[in-house]
Ligand SMILES: Nc1ncnc2c1ncn2[C@@H]1O[C@H](COP(=O)(O)OP(=O)(O)OP(=O)(O)O)[C@@H](O)[C@H]1O
């Protein structure tokens with residue numbers, strides 16, 4: 097599904113990712129944790145094709161394709177989805193028609209027929225139940241005036257409608273109350289299948305009670321310094337990152 | 349959207365150039381004019397230049413009554429004493445008025461029905477996606493098509509005639525309804541009004557005339573398509589719309605022009621008159637050739653549009669979507685003379701490459717309880733310059749006048765400019781005048797967000813811009829709104845790389 101080898105990325109000459117390796121197979125859920133500023137969002141952005149990053153070395157393959165060569169909209173149409181840490185507001189653009197356009201772009205790319213307004217509405221109504229989002233939000237401009245939690249739910253709604261093969265969730269749990277957290281996690285679990293994969297970036301082991309990961313990685317200073325199973329998250333919760341950082345330093 | 353600034357301003361010049369986010373948003377403005385082609389119709393031309401003789405010839409050619417010839421000549425003599433205004437924020441090489449043709453018309457006489465219309469012309473409409481025959485049936489739109497200076501096709505006349513509605517070329521109205529023309533022409537825009545309007549008064553070629561009788565609600569959108577076709581031919585449209593007491597009309601004006609290398613002058617005049625309880629809605633989609641990406645060629649568009657809310661409870665609403673022309677100089681205005689009358693101005697002005705626009709409105713409050721609303725959305729891309737210039741004037745007798753103005757600017761790329769010049773003259777203390785202005789830019793984040801959902805950059809920019817201008821598009825009749833949004837995307841193609 098996703099194979100990242102020795103990825104080195106810098107921003108304005110400053111190295112951020114310093115030789116990152118990651119293998120994600122179909123059906124797997126990977127959690128990425130790590131201190132603030134360690135490069136988690138940078139990784140998510142580079143994988144989804146945001147400009148402004150320079151890839152200095154390494155490679156990233158997605159479904160056997162050279163990911164880093166593809167335009168961001170092509171990655172999306174190939175089934176890659178990023179739930180943004182900070183979802184963007186698009187004033188005046190209706191949330192529903194935006195999502196319909198997005199879905200139809202993806203369908204067109206796959207050679208499928210575009211959905212008309214009626215079919216789309218029934219799909220979106222169904223998926224809204226999954227994230228228990230207020231219908232009123234569909235009529236509003238994309239994310240404009242949404243509360244922090246509403247924005248995050250809107251991301252998950254989009255994910256549910258677009259049904260990606262690989263979804264990267266960048267701190268989707270931050271800013272959510274306990275109920276919302278359960279709902280969002282429930283949505284992810286319902287979408288989970290042997291054919292798709294999730295990369296879940298989070299600071300809190302709490303989320304991983306609901307979305308149970310197959311692997312947990314710790315990203316620090318641009319490298320994955322430790323990988324393990326869900327028990328690693330529990331240990332981090334208890335002990336923090338310091339012991340890991342020291343361990344990594346003494347190794348180096 | 350970032351960089352939001354709110355200001356209550358009286359008179360300020362704001363020049364915003366963008367500096368960051370250069371990597372993605374650079375101006376790769378390589379969109380050629382999609383509707384660029386030239387129709388091969390034989391033209392009949394008068395000699396170049398302008399003198400009294402030419403004015404007389406134009407009038408004679410149209411079999412105009414004496415009063416019209418005299419009016420034209422007065423305008424001509426006045427124009428000779430005028431100088432071109434220099435106050436707009438526009439830069440262009442001087443127009444050589446002696447080197448222009450002032451009259452051009454298809455050589456054959458005007459056809460009586462579609463069968464008689466030059467097939468070349470019909471093909472032209474086809475290329476524009478405006479098949480006349482279909483339009484006729486489809487949306488119930490009557491089309492008064494103007495190619496160059498003379499109207500060559502008018503439809504739906506019969507149906508409108510039953511209601512007493514007059515919708516015809518103004519040249520025809522001058523011959524067949526001289527009393528109406530004499531009564532209203534020049535009453536809102538006098539021939540002395542300004543350099544371009546004066547020139548237009550002397551040499552206007554053709555345009556539309558609409559009269560809606562008392563109490564009649566015009567059952568269909570009246571529509572005109574304008575094209576400029578002859579090289580070096582100034583286009584001098586003149587439109588006059590009169591809505592008698594208690595009547596209603598919605599009028600659409602849309603234009604595209606063929607690709608040409610030479611600058612072409614356009615100086616149109618539109619006069620609207622709404623009597624007691626009458627309402628006029630005037631919508632424009634303007635997409636004349638804007639010049640190529642180096643700024644060569646394109647239409648010089650100097651337009652005077654003004655409406656008079658003459659009667660009590662009358663209403664005039666202007667909606668404009670301006671995407672074309674190398675230069676746009678245009679201030680559709682309302683004189684709110686009748687008590688309780690309402691004036692509205694909704695505008696989207698988009699400039700790209702080297703286009704320049706200086707546009708806005710004037711709301712002149714004269715009657716009591718008059719209200720006006722201004723919603724202006726400027727969009728600047730490439731190396732273009734876009735200025736909003738608006739005046740809200742409340743006369744001393746205009747008790748309880750109210751105005752709300754919202755003037756927004758959107759910047760695309762880092763080399764375009766946006767400017768706002770709101771002028772306020774309030775002579776009555778009971779007036780309530782509110783002005784808001786914002787400046788924002790299409791951000792890299794917004795484009796990436798849409799990209800990440802599978803939407804291409806070009807579509808993303810089109811969506812963002814349409815969203816930004818939504819309040820204005822909502823004012824347009826449905827099929828026009830769709831066309832206008834498509835035009836946005838076409839005009840901005842390649843403006844973001
Ligand atoms: N455009 C940029 N210019 C300069 N530095 C940047 C830029 N983008 C990211 N960085 C730096 O890269 C580092 C990694 O940032 P990133 O957002 O990937 O961290 P993160 O792991 O997601 O942190 P958090 O947990 O706080 O979300 C930070 O030090 C950040 O300041």
Ligand SMILES: [Mg+2]
Pocket residue numbers: 136137138181266267
């Ligand atoms: Mg982050």
